[in-house]
Amino acid sequence: MKQKVVVYKKVPEDVLMFLSEKFEVIYFKNLEDRKDSNFIQELHTAHGLLGSSLKIDKELLDHAPNLKIVSNISVGYDNLDIEELNKRGIQATNTPGVLVDTTADTIFGLLLATARRMPELDFYVKSGKWNGTKNEDLFGVDVHHKVLGIIGMGSIGKAIAKRAHFGFDMDILYHNRSRNEQVEKEFNAAYCELDELLKTSDFVCLMTPHTPETDKMIGEREFHLMKDTAIFINGSRGKNVDEAALIYALQNQQILAAGLDVYEIEPINKDNPLLKLPNVVALPHIGSATKETREKMARLAAKNLAEGLAGKVPLNLIK
Ligand SMILES: NC(=O)C1=CN([C@@H]2O[C@H](COP(=O)(O)OP(=O)(O)OC[C@H]3O[C@@H](n4cnc5c(N)ncnc54)[C@H](O)[C@@H]3O)[C@@H](O)[C@H]2O)C=CC1
Numbered sequence: 621m622k623q624k625v626v627v628y629k630k631v632p633e634d635v636l637m638f639l640s641e642k643f644e645v646i647y648f649k650n651l652e653d654r655k656d657s658n659f660i661q662e663l664h665t666a667h668g669l670l671g672s673s674l675k676i677d678k679e680l681l682d683h684a685p686n687l688k689i690v691s692n693i694s695v696g697y698d699n700l701d702i703e704e705l706n707k708r709g710i711q712a713t714n715t716p717g718v719l720v721d722t723t724a725d726t727i728f729g730l731l732l733a734t735a736r737r738m739p740e741l742d743f744y745v746k747s748g749k750w751n752g753t754k755n756e757d758l759f760g761v762d763v764h765h766k767v768l769g770i771i772g773m774g775s776i777g778k779a780i781a782k783r784a785h786f787g788f789d790m791d792i793l794y795h796n797r798s799r800n801e802q803v804e805k806e807f808n809a810a811y812c813e814l815d816e817l818l819k820t821s822d823f824v825c826l827m828t829p830h831t832p833e834t835d836k837m838i839g840e841r842e843f844h845l846m847k848d849t850a851i852f853i854n855g856s857r858g859k860n861v862d863e864a865a866l867i868y869a870l871q872n873q874q875i876l877a878a879g880l881d882v883y884e885i886e887p888i889n890k891d892n893p894l895l896k897l898p899n900v901v902a903l904p905h906i907g908s909a910t911k912e913t914r915e916k917m918a919r920l921a922a923k924n925l926a927e928g929l930a931g932k933v934p935l936n937l938i939k
């Protein structure tokens with residue numbers, strides 16, 4: 621009898637076909653609620669789970685006694701309780717690599733859009749306000765030849781550094797769990813302690829995973845250390861930032877502006893003060909979301925799942 625796989629995110633047709641050849645596939649194209657009774661019902665007999673963002677913790681796992689693998693269609697896996705999965709001998713996988721360039725493009729684009737106030741200016745033109753000289757109140761700030769501080773010099777951090785160094789002649793500072801000689805050589809990047817990076821950078825870009833250690837790692841103290849001309853970019857996870865402190869810093873000119881792809885709670889509430897601030901450029905957690913890359917991620921996740929259920933060690937097993 622075929623093993624059973626529950627897919628809880630929309631995936632391309634070829635991924636469904638690939639899975640259906642090997643497994644019995646139950647497909648929830650757009651699962652809105654993890655308490656959905658049909659989903660819970662299917663979990664009881666599921667061997668594999670494929671999707672993203674869903675919180676997978678003890679409460680959910682108690683409904684899935686036969687589960688062998690959880691395959692996340694994302695690189696971040698802060699939605700998974702890894703300790704609980706380990707305890708139950710359930711494998712977990714993610715999709716690193718395939719989304720690096722796409723995410724770096726988005727985050728660097730966000731940095732440019734924030735510095736040059738592109739969404740505001742787009743609105744200015746489209747709303748018919750452009751009818752004379754453009755005054756200083758519309759000007760942005762330069763990106764090229766400025767100092768970019770990257771916190772979390774991993775795969776995506778490096779790809780951002782590459783764009784900044786080769787494309788924009790920026791000076792790169794970085795803070796990471798460990799030094800990386802390759803990025804120091806390739807992008808002339810200088811390692812520094814977090815406080816030094818915050819004090820010195822014109823742009824601070826956060827690219828760490830969300831872990832107990834990085835939870836709210838940028839808060840009141842850190843915004844205080846930044847230049848009042850600094851632009852803060854968060855492409856990592858919203859929970860890495862104390863959002864109330866970010867709002868305060870933006871409202872009180874402690875920093876100049878912020879470009880955000882991620883938020884403490886997603887989707888962000890439309891009444892969140894961040895969305896009322898002209899010095900915030902807000903994207904809907906879209907870093908990796910191009911058609912091509914999302915398809916690659918889904919294919920890689922399906923491959924990981926198939927390897928796990930075949931008794932092999934999946935390529936992207938989370939250790
Ligand atoms: N906005 C979006 O759509 C996307 C967001 N992400 C987020 O970006 C994160 C990073 O992705 P990758 O670069 O692929 O991961 P990675 O694992 O290659 O890099 C993460 C880096 O953060 C560093 N780090 C971890 N804890 C740290 C700490 N306490 N202080 C300083 N550095 C620390 C690590 O040493 C590592 O170099 C993901 O975990 C995910 O949360 C990833 C993809 C898309």
Ligand SMILES: O=C(O)C(=O)CO
Binds near residue numbers: 693695696909
């Ligand atoms: O992969 C991730 O971690 C994302 O945030 C979405 O691609």
